[in-house]
Amino acid sequence: SQQGEEDPQALSIQEGENATMNCSYKTSINNLQWYRQNSGRGLVHLILIRSNEREKHSGRLRVTLDTSKKSSSLLITASRAADTASYFCATDRGHMRFGAGTRLTVKP
Amino acid sequence: NAGVTQTPKFQVLKTGQSMTLQCAQDMNHEYMSWYRQDPGMGLRLIHYSVGAGITDQGEVPNGYNVSRSTTEDFPLRLLSAAPSQTSVYFCASSYSSGWDEQFFGPGTRLTVL
Numbered sequence: 109s110q111q112g113e114e115d116p117q118a119l120s121i122q123e124g125e126n127a128t129m130n131c132s133y134k135t136s137i138n139n140l141q142w143y144r145q146n147s148g149r150g151l152v153h154l155i156l157i158r159s160n161e162r163e164k165h166s167g168r169l170r171v172t173l174d175t176s177k178k179s180s181s182l183l184i185t186a187s188r189a190a191d192t193a194s195y196f197c198a199t200d201r202g203h204m205r206f207g208a209g210t211r212l213t214v215k216p
Numbered sequence: 217n218a219g220v221t222q223t224p225k226f227q228v229l230k231t232g233q234s235m236t237l238q239c240a241q242d243m244n245h246e247y248m249s250w251y252r253q254d255p256g257m258g259l260r261l262i263h264y265s266v267g268a269g270i271t272d273q274g275e276v277p278n279g280y281n282v283s284r285s286t287t288e289d290f291p292l293r294l295l296s297a298a299p300s301q302t303s304v305y306f307c308a309s310s311y312s313s314g315w316d317e318q319f320f321g322p323g324t325r326l327t328v329l
Contacts, residue, residue: 112258138315143318148323149322149323150306150320150322150323151259151306151320156317198318204261206251206258207258208257209258
């Protein structure tokens with residue numbers, strides 16, 4: 109069964125706008141990771157946030173984690189057409205478990 | 217470094233045929249795993265290995281076998297292909313555990329007729 113559930117399933121924005129994706133999970137975790145998948149490619153690791161961290165930044169990416177609500181969000185600021193991809197959260201419950209992903213489309 | 221490589225990229229099988237999907241990594245990672253990705257389902261773990269000679273089942277192991285004779289290679293065998301195994305298969309590796317950053321291969325798109 110999937111541990112992480114991304115929301116929304118699909119998101120379409122204009123270049124330059126910010127994109128926010130959410131991830132909810134059901135049980136306690138040690139860490140949560142976000143991955144990107146370009147069409148037809150393998151997943152690429154973006155960022156890992158540990159359960160004792162509340163926020164983490166990497167370039168234009170900002171990830172937050174709220175363990176009390178069992179949720180995380182990924183914010184991509186000043187989006188570019190190259191950010192068009194599917195984004196997955198993954199949690200470490202037993203094995204790494206991935207959600208179904210958010211498909212982000214950034215229109216130029 | 218080539219990272220994680222997978223062959224073939226595409227494969228079409230008939231029901232009942234067997235085949236092996238190849239996966240290799242050159243990063244000296246201990247942990248390797250196989251996932252399948254189906255539309256709307258995310259990635260589901262098939263089998264994993266924490267080191268040479270050690271393998272274990274994931275969420276959806278039925279119909280698949282694995283072995284890990286070397287650190288570098290982790291082949292996935294389909295014993296008797298079924299249409300339900302039509303999917304995209306990804307191999308991944310990480311330094312020491314399934315909780316580390318995973319490095320993914322480019323995938324194998326398998327169609328079973």
